[in-house]
Structures are given as structure tokens and as C-alpha cells.
Amino acid sequence: MNTDTFRLTFWGVRGGYPTPGPTTIKYGGNTTCFEIQAGKHRVIVDGGTGIIGLGEKILAEYRATGGKICLILLITHTHHDHTQGFPFFFPTRHPDGVIFTYGPKLKEEKLESVLNRAMSPPVFPLGLEELYSQRKVHEVYHGDLIVSEAACATPQLYHLGKAPAELPPHALSIRVCHGYHHPRNGILFYRISYQGKSIVIATDTEGYIGGDQKLIRFTQQADVLVHDSEYDEHEYADEQPVRQGWGHSTWRMATEVAIQAQVRQLVLTHHSPRHDDAYLEKMLQKAQAVFPNTLLAQEGQTLTL
Ligand SMILES: [Zn+2]
Ligand SMILES: [Zn+2]
Structure with a gap:
């Protein structure tokens, strides 16, 4: 690469x-599930069922090139639709897998034990002893900075205010912001x-x-913003059940962040299971009327920055 x-x-x-x-x-x-490739670095965000096909692609590359399978895995939160693909993500079961995982500190349980529970009996046939990869799970907080200098080297984790003034060239950096508005x-x-x-x-x-001014500040001048857009406007507030407080946005909320943060490209994601392709395209047209550089996240699509 x-x-x-x-x-x-x-x-x-x-x-x-x-x-389906x-x-x-x-x-x-x-x-x-999203994949970000940056030079030799590979970052995966979330482990919904999309991660299963990504794992198969990664193993096919490994079979062609050998070496180690080095990944940074970022978890936004542990709801099923962001973790249900992990049991079938086979790089975790591969002895050459090296996986650095970062995710939230939870009130109920350690992050690592929640992830392990999803991949263990009695809800899965294989046990944790069959995860042959090297894995390290870190709980991260608002303001943290993760810096990866080389794909297989352990990334550095800096807490709020402790980050170095300058990062090495070719380093990949990941900033963390905590939002309150999801149950x-x-x-x-x-x-x-x-x-x-x-x-x-x-x-x-x-x-x-x-x-959301906290998110808008965090997002200032980003090249790409991938933002929740689960609801059309009438579904959010006017229809039963009212979905205010459920922790998802309308397409208009996504465009508000994109405009105020002055991003180059907005991508709407977390499509509702109730919306078919034709309905999503109607929502896209409404969003593009407000922020023209808007796309729908589409499985299999790649954006090059
Ligand atoms: Zn959720
Ligand atoms: Zn979700």
C-alpha cells in the first residue's frame, strides 16, 4: 500500500x-463496520455484520503476502449492531493477528468482558481459548489521543492535555470525543x-x-464526516412511537453539523432497517438540497481522500 x-x-x-x-x-x-486504510495502517470502526466480509478480505490478503495481520479496532459503543459480527471476524482467531482495540468505559462491565461474552459459549460454539491472536483492549475517554507510528507497533495512548506538540510524519492519529446522547x-x-x-x-x-456544538467543534474542517441519519423528519417527532431520545439523528441534524463544522463531504449512515433503497434516496435528495456534498453510505463503496 x-x-x-x-x-x-x-x-x-x-x-x-x-x-438482506x-x-x-x-x-x-x-x-x-467501516475500514480506513492510511498508508500501512488499517483501522476498523465497529464490528457489525459488515466486519465478517472485511475479515475474509484481510485473510485473503494475508494468504497472498504472509507477515502479521495488524489492526486498530475502534468501538463506538457495544450495542449489538456494532458488535454482532465479532464472533465471525476470523483475524481474532488467527495466530498472526495483532489487534489493538479501543472503546468506551461502560457503567455495567469492563469493555473486554462484554466483547469476550459475545464470542463465547453458550452463545457461540468456540471458546476464548480458540482466539489465537494477540489482543489488547483499552478503554478510552473524551480527549484521548491514539498515535500509531507503524502498523504493527503498539500505538501510544495520550490522555487529555498530555499529547505531544508534534506528531511524527506518517503517523496516524485518532482523537476521541464522548457524546452523551445515545442510551x-x-x-x-x-x-x-x-x-x-x-x-x-x-x-x-x-x-x-x-x-451539537461539542461534535461541531470536534469535527471542524474535516474532509469527511460520517454521521447518523436514521430518521426522516416526520419519523423523529410526529409519528408514533416518537423517537426523540432514542439516540439517533435525522438527515437534517447531520447536515447541521456538516455546515457548521465546514466539512468537505457528508456521508449519511446507520440507515434504518425500515428504509429501503428508494426511500433512502428520497432522504438523500432532501439532505442534498441543504448540503450538496452529501452521499449515502453504501456497502462496498470506497472514498479516497
Ligand atoms: Zn446504538
Ligand atoms: Zn447502532
Whole structure:
């Protein structure tokens, strides 16, 4: 991989639960998983069912090239639609897998034990002793900075105010922001930067009137903002059940963040399982009327920065 490469691939773009079938074939039915390749670094955001196909691609590359399978895995939160692909993500079971995982501190349980529980009996046939990869799980907080200098080296984790003034060239950096508006532990936003460009991931978040100013500051001048857009406007407030407080946004809330943060490209994600391809395109048209550089996240699509 060229050291200048910086690209984002969508492996799962659906919220809630997987929705295969003819009406979702264009935008995809797998739950949330994004891949970011930055030079030799590979970052995966979330482990919805989209991560299963990504794991197969990674193992096919490994079979061709050998070496180690080195990954940074970022978890926004531990709801099923962001973790249900992990049991079938086979790089975790490979002896050459080296996986650095970062995710939220939860009120109920350690992050590592929640992830392990999803991959263990009695809900899965294989035990943890069959995870042959090297894995390290870190709980991260608002203001943290993760810096990766080389793909297989342990990334440095800096807490708020402790970050170095300058980062080495070719380093990949990841900033962490905690949003409060997703049940029950909130949500982590990630800003992934490489060679002066950045991608912000803001899924599973609900906007505020006037825009979420904490997220808007975190997102300033990003090249790409991937933002939750689960609802059309009438679904959010006017229809039963009223979905205010459920922790998801309308397309308009996503455009508010994009406009105020002056991002170059907005990508709407976390598509509702109730919305088929045709309905998503109607929502896209409304969003593009407000912020023209808007796309729908589409399974299999790659954006090159
Ligand atoms: Zn979700
Ligand atoms: Zn969620």
C-alpha cells in the first residue's frame, strides 16, 4: 500500500439489525463496520455484520503476502449492531493477528468482558481459548489521543492535555470525543487523521436544536464526516412511537453539523432497517438540497481522500 493512501470503505451501513433482501441490495443490509486504510495502517470502526466480509478480505490478503495481520479496532459503543459480527471476524482467531482495540468505559462491565461474552459459549460454539491472536483492549475517554507510528507497533495512548506538540510524519492519529446522547453509556466519536486529512465518525448520535456544538467543534474542517441519519423528519417527532431520545439523528441534524463544522463531504449512515433503497434516496435528495456534498453510505463503496 502506497504511504499516501488514505481511504474509507463501507462494509456495513445499517442500524438496528441486518436487512438482506432485494429492497436493500443497493445500499446494503449489513450492520455498521467501516475500514480506513492510511498508508500501512488499517483501522476498523465497529464490528457489525459488515466486519465478517472485511475479515475474509484481510485473510485473503494475508494468504497472498504472509507477515502479521495488524489492526486498530475502534468501538463506538457495544450495542449489538456494532458488535454482532465479532464472533465471525476470523483475524481474532488467527495466530498472526495483532489487534489493538479501543472503546468506551461502560457503567455495567469492563469493555473486554462484554466483547469476550459475545464470542463465547453458550452463545457461540468456540471458546476464548480458540482466539489465537494477540489482543489488547483499552478503554478510552473524551480527549484521548491514539498515535500509531507503524502498523504493527503498539500505538501510544495520550490522555487529555498530555499529547505531544508534534506528531511524527506518517503517523496516524485518532482523537476521541464522548457524546452523551445515545442510551445508556453515550457514544464515542473518532477523528482519524493522516497526512493533514481527517475523517470523523459520528454514528448513533442524536442532534440538538442549533446543532451539537461539542461534535461541531470536534469535527471542524474535516474532509469527511460520517454521521447518523436514521430518521426522516416526520419519523423523529410526529409519528408514533416518537423517537426523540432514542439516540439517533435525522438527515437534517447531520447536515447541521456538516455546515457548521465546514466539512468537505457528508456521508449519511446507520440507515434504518425500515428504509429501503428508494426511500433512502428520497432522504438523500432532501439532505442534498441543504448540503450538496452529501452521499449515502453504501456497502462496498470506497472514498479516497
Ligand atoms: Zn447502532
Ligand atoms: Zn446504538
